Amino acid sequence: DQQVKQNSPSLSVQEGRISILNCDYTNSMFDYFLWYKKYPAEGPTFLISISSIKDKNEDGRFTVFLNKSAKHLSLHIVPSQPGDSAVYFCAASEYSGAGSYQLTFGKGTKLSVIP
Amino acid sequence: EPEVTQTPSHQVTQMGQEVILRCVPISNHLYFYWYRQILGQKVEFLVSFYNNEISEKSEIFDDQFSVERPDGSNFTLKIRSTKLEDSAMYFCASSVEVNVLTFGAGSRLTVL
Numbered sequence: 001d002q003q004v005k006q007n008s009p010s011l012s013v014q015e016g017r018i019s020i021l022n023c024d025y026t027n028s029m030f031d032y033f034l035w036y037k038k039y040p041a042e043g044p045t046f047l048i049s050i051s052s053i054k055d056k057n058e059d060g061r062f063t064v065f066l067n068k069s070a071k072h073l074s075l076h077i078v079p080s081q082p083g084d085s086a087v088y089f090c091a092a093s094e095y096s097g098a099g100s101y102q103l104t105f106g107k108g109t110k111l112s113v114i115p
Numbered sequence: 116e117p118e119v120t121q122t123p124s125h126q127v128t129q130m131g132q133e134v135i136l137r138c139v140p141i142s143n144h145l146y147f148y149w150y151r152q153i154l155g156q157k158v159e160f161l162v163s164f165y166n167n168e169i170s171e172k173s174e175i176f177d178d179q180f181s182v183e184r185p186d187g188s189n190f191t192l193k194i195r196s197t198k199l200e201d202s203a204m205y206f207c208a209s210s211v212e213v214n215v216l217t218f219g220a221g222s223r224l225t226v227l
Contacts, residue, residue, distance in 0.1 A: 032214045043119070043206050043218035044158065089158060093214050101214045102171055103150075105158040 003027045004092050006106035015115050019077040023090030023106055026071065030092035034103070035064060035075045038087045047088075048075070080113045087111070117141040119219035121207050127225045128197055136192045136222045138207030147190045148208040148216060149182065151175070158206065164190065197226045 005024045013019045021035075031052045036044035050057040050064045050073070057064050063076045077084055090106040120139045128134050140147050149161040162172040164182055179201075181193045190209075194201055204223050208216040 034214065036218075041220070043121075043208075043220045046215050046217065049215060091158075101146075101210065101216070102160050102163060103158075103214075103216060104160070105150075107157040 002106075003030075004090055004104050004106040006088075006090050006109050008109050009107070010110040010112070012112045012114060013080045015082055015113055016079045019075075019080045019084065019111055019113065021075040021077075021088050021090070021109050021111065023073045023075075024071055025073075025090075025092050027092065027094070027104070028071070029094045030104075031095065032093045032101070033064070033066060033073050034091045034093070035062075036089040036091060036105075037084075038089060038108070044089055077111075080111075082113045082115050085111055085113045117217075119207055119209055119217050121205075121219035121222050123222055124220070125223040125225070127227065130199055130226055131196050134194045134197055134201075134224060136194075136205050136207075136224070138190045138192070138219055139188050140190055140207065140209030141217055142188070144209035144211055144217070146170075146210045147182075147184070148210070149192045150206045150208060150218075151203040152206065152221075153200075153203040161192075161205075194224075197224075199226050202226045 034049040035047040037047045038044045048062045066073045087108040089108045091103040093101045122137045147164040152158045162176045163170045179195045204221045206221045207219045210216045
């Protein structure tokens with residue numbers, strides 16, 4: 001049961017252009033959404049997040065959009081840089097008690113930014 | 116910048132052997148987690164730990180798995196009798212109160 005879906009396993013974008021990574025979820029109890037970036041041989045690194053009470057959060061070149069009615073979120077990277085080439089994981093969380101947040105991850109989208 | 120450190124980076128073991136994966140979370144974090152990623156699959160939650168006890172665990176985290184915080188800094192994951200399907204990258208993570216987890220670089224476990 002995939003509660004968080006990233007339907008595109010890979011994406012190639014020209015340097016300087018916009019990268020748009022998409023994510024869909026099914027669990028309406030999710031209240032916080034995150035994007036993690038992962039380079040080979042490293043752990044996932046937090047990139048940006050958004051609470052379910054917002055529809056947009058921006059941090060430099062990265063913007064996350066949330067459409068709750070569609071249960072869809074997207075990550076926009078503009079302009080894309082070669083160093084952005086990595087696997088991007090969408091994750092969603094719901095409060096699971098005692099201050100603990102269990103993250104449910106998508107399968108990831110491998111972004112390749114072509115110089 | 117504070118980081119979560121994990122050892123070993125790679126462990127090869129025979130099926131049926133016990134394995135202990137070690138993690139040093141960020142010092143002021145209170146919540147600790149183990150996740151795993153089987154090759155080609157998604158990152159999966161195993162267990163969360165708070166106040167010296169398990170706060171939540173997934174179906175994957177069966178009786179073969181245990182976690183411990185033996186001292187003030189280490190957080191360990193023990194697999195009592197490894198199976199072939201336990202081969203995966205195991206990620207430790209820690210957090211303060213917010214949702215943002217900081218992950219370690221992972222320990223790759225290969226069960227032969």
